[in-house]
């Protein structure tokens with residue numbers, strides 16, 4: 001080894017170790033900061049969806065929870081998603097992977113409507 005190579009090797013090894021430690025420590029932090037793992041909630045209560053219009057980012061999982069003491073459904077007007085009948089405290093979740101406006105309603109009570117806007 002020349003003098004120069006020894007110097008480079010001596011400098012590089014601690015840098016490599018530091019980088020390896022940074023990468024080794026990062027996955028748990030990244031998992032928590034994942035923007036694509038966003039969640040949003042809609043509550044169904046007193047024959048209405050709240051918020052009636054929900055705006056979310058692409059990749060967001062929206063969970064509807066029936067807080068009413070009456071069964072409801074969450075059905076996309078355009079056939080994009082369709083829940084089964086959700087009884088009290090039952091949930092339905094859908095992940096929106098494309099931007100757009102998604103109107104939906106309850107098939108048991110068609111006057112119950114809501115909208116998810118995905119940006």
Ligand SMILES: [Cu+2]
Nearest residue numbers: 072106108109
């Ligand atoms: Cu309903």
